[in-house]
Amino acid sequence: MSHEAVIVDVVRTPSGRGKPGGLLSGIHPVDLLAGVLETLVARNGLDPATIDDVIGGCVSQIGEQSYNITRNAALAAGFRDSVPATTIDRQCGSSQQAATFAAQGVQSGAYDIVIACGVESMSRVPLGSSAAGADPYGTRLRERYPEGLVNQGVSAELIAARWGFSRGELDDFAAESHRRASDAASAGLFDAETITVPGVEGRVDETVRSGTTAERLAGLAPAFRTDALAERFPEVDWSITPGNSSPLTDGASAALIMSADRAASLGLRPRARFHAFAVTGSDPLLMLTGVIPATARVLDRGRLSMDDIDAFEVNEAFASVPLAWARETGADPAKLNPRGGAIALGHALGSSGTRLLTTLVAELEASGGRFGLQTMCEGGGMANATIIERLS
Numbered sequence: 369m370s371h372e373a374v375i376v377d378v379v380r381t382p383s384g385r386g387k388p389g390g391l392l393s394g395i396h397p398v399d400l401l402a403g404v405l406e407t408l409v410a411r412n413g414l415d416p417a418t419i420d421d422v423i424g425g426c427v428s429q430i431g432e433q434s435y436n437i438t439r440n441a442a443l444a445a446g447f448r449d450s451v452p453a454t455t456i457d458r459q460c461g462s463s464q465q466a467a468t469f470a471a472q473g474v475q476s477g478a479y480d481i482v483i484a485c486g487v488e489s490m491s492r493v494p495l496g497s498s499a500a501g502a503d504p505y506g507t508r509l510r511e512r513y514p515e516g517l518v519n520q521g522v523s524a525e526l527i528a529a530r531w532g533f534s535r536g537e538l539d540d541f542a543a544e545s546h547r548r549a550s551d552a553a554s555a556g557l558f559d560a561e562t563i564t565v566p567g568v569e570g571r572v573d574e575t576v577r578s579g580t581t582a583e584r585l586a587g588l589a590p591a592f593r594t595d596a597l598a599e600r601f602p603e604v605d606w607s608i609t610p611g612n613s614s615p616l617t618d619g620a621s622a623a624l625i626m627s628a629d630r631a632a633s634l635g636l637r638p639r640a641r642f643h644a645f646a647v648t649g650s651d652p653l654l655m656l657t658g659v660i661p662a663t664a665r666v667l668d669r670g671r672l673s674m675d676d677i678d679a680f681e682v683n684e685a686f687a688s689v690p691l692a693w694a695r696e697t698g699a700d701p702a703k704l705n706p707r708g709g710a711i712a713l714g715h716a717l718g719s720s721g722t723r724l725l726t727t728l729v730a731e732l733e734a735s736g737g738r739f740g741l742q743t744m745c746e747g748g749g750m751a752n753a754t755i756i757e758r759l760s
Contacts, residue, residue, distance in 0.1 A: 372628040373471035374638035375756065377412050378726040379404050379563050379622055383573040383714030386490030386616030391574040393491035393618060395565060397426075397433050401441035401487035404622040407563045408483065409445075412624060412636060416446065420479040422453035423470050425462025425486035426718035427747075429455060430498040437487065457718075458647075459747035460685060462486055463621065464721025464754060470625045471642040480630040485622035486719040495616060495717075513652065520747060521592035521613070523655035524686035525604045530654075531692045535607035538687040539585040542612040542711045545684060549708025550578035557707060557734065561726045575615050575714035585611035612687040617714030621722040640729050643739065643755040644670030650749040656689045658751025659743040660696045666741065666753035674699060677755070678737025681724040683744045684709035693743070706731055720744065721752070732758040 381404060384392030392400060401424065409416050424438030439453040458465040463486025473479035505517065518526075528538065552558060553576060562571040588609035598606065631638050646666035650658030659682060667673060680703050682690040694704055707713075707727055710720065721744055728740040743753040 370628050371475050371477050373474040373642045374626055374628050374631055374759065375640040375642070375729060376624040376626055376631055376636050376638055377408060378561065378722065378729050379408050380561055380719070380723050380726045381565050381620050382562050382571050383575045383716065384491070384618040385574050386618050386716070388491055390491045390618055391568060392489070392565065394567065395489070397487050397489035397492060398437060398440045398444050400489060400565070400618070401437065401485060401620045402444035403565055404485060404563060404620045405441060405445040405447070405483065408622050408624050414624070414634070416451060417448045419447065419451050419481050419483060421473070422451065422483045422485065423466040424453065424455050425458070425466045425721060426455050427457055427459055427462060427488060428493045428495065428498045428717070429457060431493050433489065433493045438485065441487070458750065458752065460683065460715070460717055461721055461744040461746040461750065461752040462718045464724070464742065464744050464752045465647070467623055467625065467722055467725060468645045468647070468752065468754065472645070474625060474627050481626050483622055483624055484722055485620065486722050487620040488717040488719050489618045490616040490716065491618050517652055519592070520655060520685065521608055522597060523653065524608045524613070524688045525592060525606060526601065526654055527656060527692050528607055528688040529604045531688070531695060533688055533691055535586070535605065536582065537691065538607055538612040539582040541687040541691055542585055543580050543582045545705065545708045545711040546577050546580035548706060549573070549576045549712035552707040557730065561730050573713055575617060576708070576712045585609065608686055608688065612711065614685050614710035614715035617716040619714060619716030619719045619723065621719045621726055623722050623725055638759050639733065640756045640758050643757045646753045648751055650751060652749035655747065655749045656685060656745035657692065658749060659689065659693045659745050659753070662743050662751035662753035663693065663697055663741065666755055670755045672739065672755065677739050677741045678703065678735065679706060679728060679731045679740045680704045681728045681740065681742035682709070683715065683720060683724060684711040685715060685745055687711065689745050728756065
């Protein structure tokens with residue numbers, strides 16, 4: 369029996385601005401995730417009772433996203449109560465890790481059918497809610513890093529300083545992300561992957577701003593500079609703004625993953641297979657540079673080179689991250705986030721891993737490419753990387 373792990377289908381919601389009044393802000397996150405789960409099984413004619421597990425990512429697991437939101441969403445989607453589910457947190461890479469765990473479960477023979485998914489409603493459960501009023505580090509961690517840890521925005525500034533990226537380069541990259549995403553949307557390239565959310569008109573990503581230019585972005589003020597930080601990091605020019613960062617976002621996404629044998633027995637055509645995985649830790653101060661060693665590791669495990677990869681999805685948490693990754697890896701800029709990235713399409717934290725997977729599968733199919741690589745920087749200094757292979 370073959371335990372090859374294949375991707376049968378991937379879907380996502382449109383991206384909503386993660387603030388009150390945003391496109392998806394009126395939808396409870398349980399219902400948001402339930403919608404993609406329900407759509408995924410319905411459009412593949414799958415009996416939910418046959419699912420071995422549902423593995424979901426979510427970062428702010430508090431309030432409306434607490435009490436194992438993935439289990440609550442599976443039940444809300446009408447899955448039998450015999451179908452288990454769990455919620456994991458590897459920060460921004462949570463649902464990419466969910467997909468890895470799902471695929472590895474298939475490869476080990478533990479699963480035949482599993483769904484990997486993720487959700488984040490940043491309008492209803494604001495970023496940082498889970499640590500509000502609390503110390504997430506403790507005494508011993510602070511003793512190990514006496515110079516102090518910083519938030520991700522400051523890490524993005526440190527990356528821009530270390531690699532020497534100017535404000536103009538960051539804004540140019542951000543404007544290009546919006547242009548690519550806007551062009552892809554106009555061409556209908558997101559239509560097949562984006563579901564209709566009940567009570568929400570249309571399936572258009574609210575976060576994409578057509579007509580964005582570097583000149584317009586140049587007028588935005590730095591988002592993370594304080595006098596104390598400027599004194600602490602005199603090498604930083606303070607160039608990270610809301611315009612060259614990913615926006616607060618609401619969204620959910622899901623991937624239907626099976627063994628190749630089970631897909632064949634059900635008459636389902638796999639769209640891609642998992643080729644290699646990697647996860648790595650990195651400096652928790654720079655925090656967002658783990659995508660560089662994770663890429664090297666996954667290529668080594670997959671016995672591939674950068675030239676073998678036809679499309680890259682590198683999460684655009686901040687413009688400095690994919691720019692540093694591209695400089696270190698020598699990637700062809702045309703292959704990097706060809707349909708735009710998170711600066712335009714949004715970064716709904718727990719959902720972003722399977723959202724990138726959704727876009728990557730569709731891009732390989734449209735372009736005829738064979739291999740795609742996605743990688744995600746993560747809070748605390750980590751990164752996931754995954755290589756998939758399109759199946760004809």
